[in-house]
Amino acid sequence: MEPIYLDHAATTPIHPEVIKAMIPALEDVYGNPSSVHHFGRRARQFLDEARRIAAKSIGAQEKEIIFTSGGTEADNLALIGTAIANQHRGNHIITTTIEHHAILDAAKYLEKRGFRITYLPVNESGQVELSALEAALSEETILVSIMTVNNETGVIQPIKEIGAILNNHLAYFHTDAVQAYGLLPLSVNDLGVDLLSVSSHKINGPKGIGFLYVKDGVTIESIQHGGQQERKKRPGTENVVGIKGFAKAIELVMIEMQDRNKRYGNYKQLFLNTLDEQTVNYQINGVHTIASIANLSFPGTNVESLLTNFDLSGIAASSGSACTAGSVEPSHVLAEMYGSANETTINSIRFSFGAANNEQQIKMAAEKVAAIVARLTKDNDIR
Ligand SMILES: Cc1ncc(COP(=O)(O)O)c(C=O)c1O
Incomplete structure (x- = not known):
């Protein structure tokens, strides 16, 4: 049986079309996308195309997409990167008690480094109450991070309403959309979010790849150091095979x-x-x-x-x-x-x-x- x-x-299992799409990147497109020669340029093409597909899927611009090693890294970069780059504006961050540990543990890390974190509760239905968010906001708040869909219960949070509240506030708005992406239509402008995390392996793509959307103008600091990749926000040679597969998974999920x-x-x-x-x-x-x-x-x-x-x-x-x-x-x-x-x-x-x-x-x-x-x-x- x-x-x-x-x-x-x-x-999720990898879609057969995704496996097919990754084969050229495994077999012969082995150049480093940062190399200027023919081999590098071919790999760069895969990357550029994937960035176009990822950006289009959430109504963003290509330069607003940072490829990461998955949802965890996207969440860490969103929380820690934004906190460090904006600490001159305030030291308060708001999140919820029901986030994935990629957010909760990054928040704890920031707490140890002097940031003040408010963890919003949820009601019996599993939803964050907007009045609690409004009450927690202060002039010191630089970032609010609330997940779109909870990974344990599947409860959908009122992201658009939260975006509207934060529209009148200086705090940036991050949402962990790992469980929502591919099942709920997500337009970053419509939702009013500044940062958004996605992971490939939840949408029938390969593991170890994801992206963070960072709205043009939002300042974040890289949490790792090295090369110039991903506009210096995520240095390290790109996972071309994973990115190629991820792009195919995005194309399929957008159609289906x-x-x-x-x-x-x-x-x-x-x-x-x-x-x-x-x-x-x-x-x-x-x-x-x-x-x-x-x-x-x-x-x-x-x-x-x-x-x-x-x-x-x-x-x-x-x-x-x-x-x-x-x-x-x-x-x-x-x-x-x-x-x-x-x-x-x-x-x-x-x-x-x-x-x-x-x-x-x-x-x-x-x-x-x-x-x-x-x-x-x-x-x-x-x-
Ligand atoms: C809501 C949520 N955020 C983040 C993650 C982490 O993503 P990844 O496994 O790509 O690191 C997960 C994975 O379970 C998740 O469900």
Whole structure:
């Protein structure tokens, strides 16, 4: 029995067209894009084309795209790079308690270096309240970083409304759009964001590549030092193979966005409907969520036994963000939504749907989940 992959929020399979697009960059376009000769110029062409495609996908200019090694680096560069370059204007940064650790840990790093960080709470629905942001803003605030879609719950944040509030404020606005990009249309001008992070491996591209959008005029300082690449904001020889594959993945996702949204949303609905048919006791964590993610709490169970039993029956899901998956730590996101003592933080599973799925698999996976949950809750009742 083939295992069923329901962990697309952790990473996605590479699209066959993306693999095909990368082959020339692996086989014969091996020049260094910084070299002026023929070999370098060919590699530079790949880079220029990819930058055009990436910029177009969010309504940006080519010079506003900085290729990075992925979402984590884009987030670190956005937070630390902006903080350092703008510390003469103030030392206050606002983010949320439910960000990915790429943001939370970068914020902690800045705190140790004298920056003051406000972590906005979320309500039970998993959303940041605009009034809390307004109350936290001060003349000292130089940066606000709020994710577009949460990676554990799939909850969509009110980015456009936040952008409108910050329009009247000197603080720059960064959004980690890693889980949103490719499923939600994102126009940087429309959203009013100054910086935006994207990762290739969440959209069926290769791992280890991403980009940070930095609006023209926003000053950031490089967090690494070396060559002149990426307008000196991200020195280091570019990952031409990864960038070539990423560009293809972007092209495909821009054409297929609506279709993918519909397909993944249908998978989610089918999964939930099947659980309902089997009368499973569950609760959906988060309101107003992206099509691809369902975070479900199963009362009377716990994450470790759920994940172990799922894995034994060939179902790959996750307890939260990939970096903490498998660990016994309760979800920091659910703890913020419901309180750290709430049972939900230790009995919830993230199922995320995508290109590796079909309807038959989804139904079968939900039936297996139902049987496992029934068995585990019965075991607990007996004890
Ligand atoms: C919201 C969010 N931000 C950042 C990252 C990190 O991206 P990467 O794996 O490309 O470093 C992830 C990956 O799980 C994510 O979900």
